[in-house]
Amino acid sequence: xxxxxxxxxxFFTVFLLAVFLLPRxxxxxxxxxxxxxxxxxxxxxxxxxCLDDFIGDLLDVSGNLYALPEPRGFHFSADPCSTLIHxxxxxxxxxxxxxxxxxxxxxxxxSGTTTPPEDGYGFNSHCPSTCNSSNSCWACYDETDQKxxxxxxxxxxxxxxxxxxxxxxxxxxxxxDQSISVLPGHGILPGDxxxxxxxxxxxxxFNCKSEGGGAGNCAIRDYKVYIQDLKIGxxxxxxxxxxxxxxxxxxxxxxxxxxxxxxQTGYExxxxxxxxxxxxxxxxxxxxxxxxxxxxxxxxxxxNCPSLNYDTDYYWWVRLYDATGPTAWYQFxxxxxxxxxxxxxxxxxxxxxxxxxxxxxPFFTWSPYDVLVxxxxxxTSASSYYAxxxxxxxxxxGGPNCSYAWSTTDAGAIISHPNSATTSIIxxxxxxxxxxxxxxxxxxxxxxxxxxxxxNYDLPLWREVKAN
Numbered sequence: 001x002x003x004x005x006x007x008x009x010x011f012f013t014v015f016l017l018a019v020f021l022l023p024r025x026x027x028x029x030x031x032x033x034x035x036x037x038x039x040x041x042x043x044x045x046x047x048x049x050c051l052d053d054f055i056g057d058l059l060d061v062s063g064n065l066y067a068l069p070e071p072r073g074f075h076f077s078a079d080p081c082s083t084l085i086h087x088x089x090x091x092x093x094x095x096x097x098x099x100x101x102x103x104x105x106x107x108x109x110x111s112g113t114t115t116p117p118e119d120g121y122g123f124n125s126h127c128p129s130t131c132n133s134s135n136s137c138w139a140c141y142d143e144t145d146q147k148x149x150x151x152x153x154x155x156x157x158x159x160x161x162x163x164x165x166x167x168x169x170x171x172x173x174x175x176x177d178q179s180i181s182v183l184p185g186h187g188i189l190p191g192d193x194x195x196x197x198x199x200x201x202x203x204x205x206f207n208c209k210s211e212g213g214g215a216g217n218c219a220i221r222d223y224k225v226y227i228q229d230l231k232i233g234x235x236x237x238x239x240x241x242x243x244x245x246x247x248x249x250x251x252x253x254x255x256x257x258x259x260x261x262x263x264q265t266g267y268e269x270x271x272x273x274x275x276x277x278x279x280x281x282x283x284x285x286x287x288x289x290x291x292x293x294x295x296x297x298x299x300x301x302x303x304n305c306p307s308l309n310y311d312t313d314y315y316w317w318v319r320l321y322d323a324t325g326p327t328a329w330y331q332f333x334x335x336x337x338x339x340x341x342x343x344x345x346x347x348x349x350x351x352x353x354x355x356x357x358x359x360x361x362p363f364f365t366w367s368p369y370d371v372l373v374x375x376x377x378x379x380t381s382a383s384s385y386y387a388x389x390x391x392x393x394x395x396x397x398g399g400p401n402c403s404y405a406w407s408t409t410d411a412g413a414i415i416s417h418p419n420s421a422t423t424s425i426i427x428x429x430x431x432x433x434x435x436x437x438x439x440x441x442x443x444x445x446x447x448x449x450x451x452x453x454x455x456n457y458d459l460p461l462w463r464e465v466k467a468n
Contacts, residue, residue: 093129176233176258191227191261230262236339246447266321357391
């Protein structure tokens with residue numbers, strides 16, 4: 001009996017299972033760098049992607065014979081990426097790779113080799129992920145300061161191009177965080193590069209708006225380097241403040257996102273009380289919306305987005321659309337920089353939480369109705385509050401359910417009991433004066449109301465005297 005063949009089959013099967021089932025290294029997702037930089041009057045444009053190469057008409061392009069690959073000779077035109085294929089990428093770890101192209105210099109590499117750059121990877125401390133020869137990296141992007149660090153290199157002659165130049169404006173990439181402005185007032189969009197790289201002989205400008213410090217240069221020569229891919233950099237929820245809860249109602253949420261790069265033409269939002277990403281189980285599904293909106297409010301007119309529930313933890317996702325179709329789903333708290341504006345009371349970074357109930361409704365009366373300077377006026381709270389057991393039912397404040405805070409714009413006024421349901425106030429000035437009552441419930445939700453009263457002097461006493 002021949003046992004060799006079954007044994008070989010067994011071990012081969014084990015080998016295949018090992019190959020497919022064992023964990024594999026995860027590759028960072030990449031974004032495509034597009035556009036062109038200006039390398040001065042001698043070299044002209046440095047193209048980041050072959051789709052950007054100006055090769056439709058080469059009659060007036062210097063270096064025509066040199067620029068194109070084999071077969072050598074004069075070329076009138078060629079379809080983009082048909083004869084010379086090159087791309088530059090930026091992955092989610094912040095590392096650059098790929099090659100750019102210049103008609104005079106040829107290919108320019110952003111992918112590292114065993115040859116160390118001029119500073120010996122001294123810039124690596126700025127990289128979010130290791131950037132060195134082991135992972136073919138010569139340059140990286142640090143989103144915390146929006147700067148590009150490292151080098152690129154001309155393949156043909158070894159010329160180094162420094163991206164984080166110490167002598168000129170270094171190369172930066174405008175991220176979603178507009179508070180870290182790259183060039184204030186220049187209208188730089190998220191995903192746009194600005195600044196200058198340098199060589200020993202000249203500089204390379206990444207945006208006509210940053211060259212010379214103004215957008216006027218773009219009328220002469222319009223160019224920029226940018227991230228093509230549509231990506232989200234920031235999500236926040238529920239974006240519903242105490243003031244809005246007091247004035248409009250507590251049971252609302254505004255879901256917001258910021259573009260990291262690309263051009264949005266549509267969006268799709270999904271909200272669920274569980275972590276399943278399917279419209280069928282969602283409590284709110286917007287469907288695909290056209291436009292560049294960067295927020296979505298609940299409740300709204302969409303039939304699939306009725307009102308939310310009180311004191312509930314919600315997951316939410318958004319995906320955006322551009323000319324190429326939808327992005328992947330972005331989950332709040334999972335794959336973006338997020339802000340939970342509710343303070344995360346459930347301690348779950350993946351959810352936002354609605355308020356437990358409606359906010360207190362402050363209201364007060366006063367007597368006497370005509371308020372006079374120097375006399376005592378009594379103010380009485382007639383406020384209501386809400387509780388979790390019946391979150392939309394108003395109940396009269398009483399006992400420990402509400403606390404109070406009285407104040408007035410009359411700095412000289414005397415408030416007898418500023419933290420009681422009833423207080424008396426003696427006003428010092430005859431003028432329009434605002435009186436404010438703040439009411440806080442047992443869950444520390446607070447609302448206030450104000451009334452402006454015209455404080456008058458008491459009229460003098462008149463006595464009729466008979467003339468002699």
